[in-house]
Amino acid sequence: MQQAVQHKIDTNRYAKCVEHSKRIRWDIDRDVIRGRRFDFSQKFLPDGLSKVDRLEFLNAAEQRFLSQIQGRSYANIFGLVERFIAAKVLEVSREHWLGDQTALEALVRFSDEEIKHQEMFRRIERMAAEEMPEGYTFLPDANAVASVVLAKSTWAVLALTCHIELFVLAHYRESIDPDPNLSELWKDVFLYHWREESQHAILDELEWLREDAKLTPAERDQAVNELIELVGAVDGILQMQASADADYFLKACGRSFSSDEVEKIRAGVLGAYRWQYIVSGVQGRFSEVLGRIIDAAQAERIGQALAPIMQ
Ligand SMILES: [Fe+2]
Ligand SMILES: [Fe+2]
Numbered sequence: 441m442q443q444a445v446q447h448k449i450d451t452n453r454y455a456k457c458v459e460h461s462k463r464i465r466w467d468i469d470r471d472v473i474r475g476r477r478f479d480f481s482q483k484f485l486p487d488g489l490s491k492v493d494r495l496e497f498l499n500a501a502e503q504r505f506l507s508q509i510q511g512r513s514y515a516n517i518f519g520l521v522e523r524f525i526a527a528k529v530l531e532v533s534r535e536h537w538l539g540d541q542t543a544l545e546a547l548v549r550f551s552d553e554e555i556k557h558q559e560m561f562r563r564i565e566r567m568a569a570e571e572m573p574e575g576y577t578f579l580p581d582a583n584a585v586a587s588v589v590l591a592k593s594t595w596a597v598l599a600l601t602c603h604i605e606l607f608v609l610a611h612y613r614e615s616i617d618p619d620p621n622l623s624e625l626w627k628d629v630f631l632y633h634w635r636e637e638s639q640h641a642i643l644d645e646l647e648w649l650r651e652d653a654k655l656t657p658a659e660r661d662q663a664v665n666e667l668i669e670l671v672g673a674v675d676g677i678l679q680m681q682a683s684a685d686a687d688y689f690l691k692a693c694g695r696s697f698s699s700d701e702v703e704k705i706r707a708g709v710l711g712a713y714r715w716q717y718i719v720s721g722v723q724g725r726f727s728e729v730l731g732r733i734i735d736a737a738q739a740e741r742i743g744q745a746l747a748p749i750m751q
Pocket of ligand 2: 525554605636637640
C-alpha cells in the first residue's frame with residue numbers, strides 16, 4: 441500500500457517535470473543567442489563564484505578578464521559533464537521502457553535537453569574564442585572523462601549528477617541572477633540553462649533514490665567509496681584546468697606580477713573552481729538527501745575526503 445502511494449507521488453513528480461519541460465522549451469538561436477555577441481566590457485562570472493575580488497592587487501580590467509576566462513571554462517565544464525549525464529540518463533531510462541511512460545518521457549526530454557546544452561556550450565566556446573586573446577586551452581576531454589565516470593556504479597554517478605545539477609541552480613539563483621553587471625548574453629545562457637536544469641535536479645533525485653532502494657548495505661557502502669573517487673577525479677580536473685587558466689591569464693593580461701602575486705592568482709583560481717564545482721554543491725538539498733540514505737560512518741568518510749578540498 442505504502443509502495444503504491446509512493447509510486448503515485450513519484451508519477452506526479454515526473455509528470456510535473458514533463459509539463460514544465462514542455463512549457464519552457466527553448467531554442468539556442470531563437471531564444472538565447474538572438475544574433476548577439478558577448479559584451480567584453482562586463483564580467484562573465486559574478487565575484488561570488490569567481491572570487492576575483494579577493495585578488496585586490498588586480499585592477500578592475502584584470503579582474504574582469506579573469507572572470508571572463510573562468511566563465512569560458514564554466515561553460516566548457518558544463519559541456520563536459522553533460523556528456524556523461526546524458527549517457528547515464530539514457531541508460532537509466534531503460535528501466536521505464538516498459539513501465540511508467542511518464543517517467544520515460546521525462547528522462548527522454550532530460551537527455552534531449554542535455555544534448556542541446558552541449559551544443560550551446562560548444563557555440564559559446566567558439567564565440568569566446570573569436571574575441572578573446574589566443575592561447576586559451578580547455579584540457580579535459582569529455583569522452584575520456586565520461587568513460588571514467590560511467591565505469592562507476594549508477595548510484596555514485598547519479599549522486600554526482602544530482603550534486604552538479606543542484607549547484608547549477610544555486611549558482612544562478614544566488615550569484616548570477618542578482619548581479620546586474622554581467623554580460624547580458626552570458627547571463628541569458630545561464631538563465632535558459634537554469635530553467636531546464638530545474639527539472640533535471642528533481643529527476644536526478646527521483647532516479648538516485650530509486651537506485652538506492654535496490655542496493656544492499658554492502659553495495660551502498662561500495663557506492664559511497666566510488667562517489668568519493670569521483671569527487672577526487674573532479675578535483676583532479678579542476679587542478680589541471682585552474683592551472684591552465686591561470687597560465688593563460690598571466691600570459692594574456694599584458695603585465696608581469698611578483699612571484700607572490702603569481703602564487704595568489706594560481707591559488708585564487710583553484711579555490712574558486714573548488715568552490716564552484718565541489719563546495720557550493722555539498723550544502724543544502726544535496727546533503728539533505730545524502731544524509732537520509734547513508735549511515736554515520738559513511739558520512740564521516742565523505743567528510744574526511746572532502747576536508748582538504750573544503751579548506
Ligand atoms: Fe544542462
Ligand atoms: Fe542537466
